[in-house]
Amino acid sequence: MAGKKQPVDLILAKGKKHLTKAEIEDRRTKEIKAPDDNIEPPSYLLKKQKEKFNKIAEQLINIGIMSNLDVETLARYIALEDQYQKITKKIRNIDVTSTEYYDLLKAQEKLFKMCRQCSSDLGLTISSRCKIEVPKIEKEEKKNKFSKFGSGANG
Numbered sequence: 001m002a003g004k005k006q007p008v009d010l011i012l013a014k015g016k017k018h019l020t021k022a023e024i025e026d027r028r029t030k031e032i033k034a035p036d037d038n039i040e041p042p043s044y045l046l047k048k049q050k051e052k053f054n055k056i057a058e059q060l061i062n063i064g065i066m067s068n069l070d071v072e073t074l075a076r077y078i079a080l081e082d083q084y085q086k087i088t089k090k091i092r093n094i095d096v097t098s099t100e101y102y103d104l105l106k107a108q109e110k111l112f113k114m115c116r117q118c119s120s121d122l123g124l125t126i127s128s129r130c131k132i133e134v135p136k137i138e139k140e141e142k143k144n145k146f147s148k149f150g151s152g153a154n155g
Contacts, residue, residue: 034067042075049078056124065123077118084111
């Protein structure tokens with residue numbers, strides 16, 4: 001059973017496949033790469049939320065895993081995290097025996113799960129980043145096929 005199809009740059013970086021130049025070019029033209037030229041915080045975010053959006057988006061762009069398609073997911077994550085923090089502050093000031101405490105605790109739990117899912121989707125958690133493979137191609141010097149025989153000075 002074949003594994004997931006990987007980007008051609010990743011395959012080449014791993015040195016796993018022997019593809020012809022034509023095959024490499026063909027695969028590159030078929031790969032889908034979403035643009036990252038229009039990453040702006042949505043208008044519904046508050047000023048502080050937009051600042052956080054820009055900070056996280058910049059970091060994700062720098063490691064090459066954010067595109068225009070991720071804008072809404074990041075915005076939802078920022079909004080959910082803000083709600084989670086507000087509920088957490090409320091919980092601190094409520095008696096643990098009150099019914100309101102348990103209602104807020106349930107809401108906090110739901111928000112936490114949604115935040116965790118969004119953060120995982122965006123690569124904001126350690127485990128999700130470990131699963132992301134961003135190819136880094138290092139140029140290797142071309143080996144001389146005669147170098148294994150030495151310089152010939154000794155005999």
